[in-house]
Amino acid sequence: MNLTYLTNFFFVPYGLLVLALPFIFIYGSANRRLRPLLIGFWITFIIGLGGTTPLPRWILGRAFEILTFERFTLSAAFMALPIVGLLAARLIDRHQSKAVAGLAFAAVLTFVLPMVWISISPFSANAGLNVDAVDGFLNRDGHDRYRYLTLGFGNSLPKVSTYTSANSVDGEYNSARLLPEFTHYGTAQLTSAKYFGTAGMEALRMMLRHAAHYGLKYIFVHDPYYEPLVSFAGWQKVETYDSGSITVWSREDIPPARPIPSDAMPTAIEGLLWGTLPLASSILAILFAFMIPDGARVRKNQLYEFPVHDEEGALIQEAR
Known part of the structure; x- marks a missing residue:
């Protein structure tokens, strides 16, 4: 390894x-x-x-x-x-x-x-995984009132979150995952927890232990490696998709998810600036390039009169 x-x-x-x-x-x-x-x-x-x-x-x-x-x-x-x-x-x-x-x-x-x-690579991206059934499950019957977790989905994790209104405790961007279960053990995505050794599996165990606090009710498993841990933590298999390659696990005693207060959440004005300022800066730079004349180009295009030599004055001076 x-x-x-x-x-x-x-x-x-x-x-x-x-x-x-x-x-x-x-x-x-x-x-x-x-x-x-x-x-x-x-x-x-x-x-x-x-x-x-x-x-x-x-x-x-x-x-x-x-x-x-x-x-x-x-x-x-x-x-x-x-x-x-x-x-x-x-x-x-x-x-x-x-x-x-x-x-x-x-x-x-x-x-x-x-x-x-x-x-x-054993760190399989699973980019071709069909997650339509997962999104369909989360978008029906009020399932989006709870949070979910994927295990073994690899880089298909963002495909799930893109097409559902439900929230996940996991995510792709490491620095944005500020829950104690992540920061304490220093792991990356929970969906690939087993590849991060002891730290990854301990973070996953802690997340399952605190599932009620986060409203984590549904777990989608694409790797049988995680199923014993999920079952031991109290989840029950409720559905299967894609010929059994994806299993859905649920716990009945989990309350609906509630907002998690965090001082790292951006304000409304910060969100507006994040969405507009980078693109606006690029557009402004392009406009400046066309509107403000280039000094070198202006000097190149400017015509200078060649000084005329006064031959008559020179001849008179020589005659004297």
């Missing part, structure tokens, strides 16, 4: 860039102009390794429990690209067409690797 994690969180994000790591450190440290870039790469590279080293936890503190670290991996890759570009230039100068072919092959392989990994 460690090899799986190594592939998922290191080889797949970096691709064949890992082969250039020795050059990045050697050349980046030898060139004074590249040292700031190397330092930035080193910091983001270490933080991107997550809990592999104690440094991210020391730097991030409590945020370590809720942040996802692929953003740091992406930043590290960006900072490494200028140094890798120098390596590519050296190779092309020395080996010419062979280097171009090799670099092109490495780039293509780097892009193909994630696509292949998605199809063989």
Whole structure:
């Protein structure tokens, strides 16, 4: 399983860039102009390794429990690209067409690797899962008065929430999940709890234990691994969909969901700004580009009169 994690969180994000790591450190440290870039790469590279080293936890503190670290991996890759570009230039100068072919092959392989990994990875995305029956169940008979949870749905989780008015205690965006069951154990999506080891399963157990507090009545299971835990926590199977691949579990003693007060909820004006300001800023920038004249373009189009030489005055001066 460690090899799986190594592939998922290191080889797949970096691709064949890992082969250039020795050059990045050697050349980046030898060139004074590249040292700031190397330092930035080193910091983001270490933080991107997550809990592999104690440094991210020391730097991030409590945020370590809720942040996802692929953003740091992406930043590290960006900072490494200028140094890798120098390596590519050296190779092309020395080996010419062979280097171009090799670099092109490495780039293509780097892009193909994630696509292949998605199809063989145990972290299956389940993007093709048909969730219409799940949405239909939540949208009928007042079921949307309760919260729900999906287990084993992978990346199909947002497909469910998009087409139903019912609320879930789970979600895709890690930093927005501020319930104690998430922040205490530092897990990500509950729908993939088993892939987060002990922390993931403990967070799921705590959520099931506090189900009445959150109005969590319905659980949709697409992975039999979770069924014993759900059954032991008091839920009963009520329906099955898609030839038994999705099962619906319910508890009768769960009250309807009530709003959960949180100081992290945005105000109405913040929601309005979030929905309008980014797009408005882009439109405003485009308008400024057309309305405000470019000084360089204006100077280029401006005609200057060539000074006329006064030949007659020069001749008179010479005659004197």
